[in-house]
Amino acid sequence: MQSRRTILATALTASVFVAAPWAAAWAADDAVLVPCVCELSGPGAVSGTNYRDGAHIAVDEINAAGGILGKKIDMPDYDTQTDPQTSRALVQKAIDAGAYAIMGTVYSGSTVVNMLVAQQAGIPQFTGAEAPSITEKGNAYIFRTASSSxxxxxxxxxxxxxxxxxxxxxxxxxxxxxxxxxxxxxxxxxxxxxxxxxxxxxxxxxxxxxxxxxxxxxxxxxxxxxxxxxxxxxxxxxxxxxxxxxxxxxxxxxxxxxxxxxxxxxxxxxxxxxxxGLATSAPDPLIQEFVKKFQDKYKRDTDHNGIKGYIGVYAIKYVTEMNGKLDSQALADKLHGLTLKVADHPGMLLDTSWDKNGELSRPSFMTQVKDNKQVVIGMVPAN
Amino acid sequence: MSEFLQVVLSGLATGSIYALAAIGFTLVWQAAQTVNFAQGEFVMLPAFFVLIALHWLGWPLWAALAFGLVISVLVLGYLFKRLIVQPMLPSTGLPLIIATMALSILLKEGAKQFYGAEAQPYPPLFPQTTMSIGGAIVSMQDILNLVVSLAVVVALTLFLNRTRTGRCIQATAQNPQVAEILGVNTRRMVLYTFLINAALAALASMLISPVYLAKFSNGETLGIVAFIAAIVGGFNQIRGALVGGLLIGVLDNLTATYVTASYRAALPLVLLIIIILWRPQGLLGTSEGRQV
Structure with missing residues (x-):
């Protein structure tokens, strides 16, 4: 009796392990996997949470409009705890799960560590980090969602x-x-x-x-x-x-x-x-529309990181549809030297260009705090 | 000179709050002969109790502070003693130390899950007005933080030395078996010690959160600094914890201003090593014999 139970338990366990990869493969076929590897706790939680939430607004909009090439975006969240080594492990986990592209991380200290993993796997990564060194290392798979310092x-x-x-x-x-x-x-x-x-x-x-x-x-x-x-x-x-x-x-x-x-x-x-580089107070109708969507959904204000997450997901959508196929390598190749004009790609919110290193250029803003609100006091052209 | 005065006064204000947290280490050590590695989280958590009363229950500040104090004493004093310390006290100190480490993680992650990972603004207890002292600009908040902390330490010392209950607590800390023979209700005295520790942690939390902001991870830094302050001052002396806290607060600022800002976080550790080598019992501590 005992041995029969043991056999049954073993068979059940084995079936779970055998079935798991099939389930993962089914999920990968059915959706475009774009994990968000972000700082959801620790010192970077403010930035990472806004980045993640902005990205999810874009995902919801794109999925409601039919997805990318007819497939819905699946965006699981991975919390790096603002720890570079944890972020590295999570980027590897995202790649193992079959990521088409990766959103995050936002902190530079994490990004310089984990981007090597995505580079080795050939998976495009859309970072909110701003340290100059990130796009000075010859990594062909890292792309900014905001200009570097x-x-x-x-x-x-x-x-x-x-x-x-x-x-x-x-x-x-x-x-x-x-x-x-x-x-x-x-x-x-x-x-x-x-x-x-x-x-x-x-x-x-x-x-x-x-x-x-x-x-x-x-x-x-x-x-x-x-x-x-x-x-x-x-x-x-x-x-x-x-x-x-x-x-x-x-x-x-x-x-x-x-x-x-x-x-x-x-x-x-x-x-x-x-x-x-991005201002939620910018007197731009598309940016203001995004800010309102964010407020409506999360009942709080966002900072520029919310916009970064939003445009990162839209960049993935637009470029993938230009390529006409879900190919991570083609996505990375196409982004180098590309400009997405907001007139044709409204999800970008502002005209945006990437150079051969993944560095980003677009118009920016001078802001000042007045009456406890960020106010745009001038515009700086793209450099 | 005004710069020197500025950083010393600011350091004293911050150091006095470190001292309140450090006294907690001293009290728990004397009551249970163990180190409470959740002490930093004990200082982090009461700020969230106050915020819950303010934002969720809509209570005024004074009522929210009272709520924070009562819940802290109940949860971090009574329940901590009954559910964690008491069942583990008969075994040696190591399991209890590990239990406090686990508790520290539980409290930190619990606060994050319950209230979120972002730092929260915390209302100041005192006016934000400033005054000039010898060219240094000091806020009323800094001065009153220092005054309140020192007053509490003096009151605690008087309570322990001048009242019957205080002397019973001390007797229990020194030799519980003898104290019990002499008719002291040692279990009650140990409980009082934990309640006092929780109240001090709540006070430290209320004083420091307007500066630190309320955040689930605040206990990491506070716990380490307070632990070092307690060792530097003398782990078995309340006045030692006070001196250790003030010393670290001032030296941290002086180092950042006149030596190096880059390595200011290393200073408490360097100080700890020097003190342990020179005077293992701490600046004001007394030697304790241990039999092998």
Whole structure:
């Protein structure tokens, strides 16, 4: 009796293992698998969650309109916990599951690690990360959904030199892959513009106390400060700056005027400036339509990361339909040197181009926090 | 000079809150001869209790704070002692230490699942007005954080030294068998210790969350810093935990300002190594004999 039960249990277990690959194959045939490997917890949760949620809006729209080449998009979510090694394992898991393309990751520190896995497998990856090094490594399968700081930070040089007319400047940056990339570009840009960097203040990811950082900036005699840290740290720095009465212009790239930063800073973000590749406050009907969709679906505001996720999925759809086949290699090949005009591809929200390295170009915005809202104060042409 | 004063005052304000968390390590060590590796999460969680009362129940701030304190004392004090510490106390310390590690993960992941992974704004307890002291600009929040923390530590010390219950708690911590022979209800005294620890953790949470923001992962940093502060100051002395917390808060800021910002996180660990080599019992701690 015991042995019969054992045989039955063994047979049942074996049947499950034998059936599993068939089930996976069936699922792969029936849908276009585009996993979202994102920072859903840990320090990058704000960025990753918005990126994921923006991507899912695009998936829902595309599926409702018939999918890609008649197949629905299947987008499972994988949480990297903002840990590079976890993200690497999850990208491998996504590839093993039969991914056609991968959305994410958003943090540069994770992307530089996990993109090698997707590169080896030949799977296109759409990252929200902005460190310049990502598209400088000759990886033919990595594509940005936002410009790198190598493109974004230079857009600020003219603002510091011509608009603010500063001679001395401070830089506060987060000591991770994202921050180091932006910091190095910034230092070179200031050298070229003849602006002296009088305070160079690194901070740690997750740092809570910015008293020393702000004090150093204040004592340095800088006429403006470039702030290049992640969302939560931006809020803490702004609060400390307000507390210590730091009155010089605080100018950021991307994060400083994001809605999450504004909410967390509790009034301390007022007047902060930032160049952003994508702005939810941009007076553009397509962007405003997306922002409303996001609010309706999730009952909260998004930042630029929501837009990144949205256009990433639409880029996959448009280029795949141009190719006429679900071929990951063809998708990667086609994207290099491609421009998607918003007139023909409204899901891109803005005219968007990728170069041979996967770097992205499109018009961008100067923004400022006014009345606790991000307001676009100028447009910067694509560079 | 104003810069020096600025970073010292800010460091004292932050350090005083580290001290409240560090005292928790000291209390649990004395009550149960174990290290509570969930102490950081004990400081993280009460902020979410307050936010639940504020945003979900729609209560005013004072009521939300009272709610946070009561629930913290119940969950992190009474239930922690009854469900985790008490059943495991008869075995040696190691299983209990591992249990607190597991609890730390459970609380962290539970907070994330229940309230989300994003940092949440947390209302300040004190006015945000600032004042100038010797050229340094200090907020009322910083000053009152420091004052409240120091007042609580002084009150706790007086309670333990000057009241009958406090002396019974100390007797239980020093030698539970003898204390029991002398008529002390040691189980009750141990329970009091855990309730006090939970209340201190709740207070630390309410003071630090306006700066740290309420986030499920806050306990990771706080737990480590408070643990180091307790060792540096002396693991068996409340005043040691206070000194350790203040020292780390100030040295962290001074290092970032005058030495290197890049390695500021390493400073507490360097300090820990130096103190352990020079004075293993901590700055204000007393040596404890152990028989093999």
């Amino acid at each position: 190598a493109k974004g930070v230079p857009a600020l040089t003219a603002y510091f030199k011509d608009t603010l007319k500063v001679k001395k400047i401070a830089v506060a940056w987060v000591n991770n892959e994202f921050g180091k990339g932006g910091h190095d570009v910034f230092i070179n840009e200031m050298k070229g513009a003849g602006i002296e960097v009088v305070a160079d203040v690194p901070s740690e990811q997750g740092q809570a106390d910015f008293a020393a950082d702000v004090s150093k900036i204040k004592q340095s005699g800088a006429e403006a400060a470039f702030v290049y840290v992640n969302e939560e740290e931006s809020a803490r720095l702004l609060r400390e700056a307000k507390k210590q009465g730091l009155t010089i212009p605080l100018v950021g790239e991307v994060t400083l005027t994001g809605q999450k930063v504004i909410d967390l800073a509790a009034g301390a973000a007022e007047g902060a400036l930032a160049h952003v």
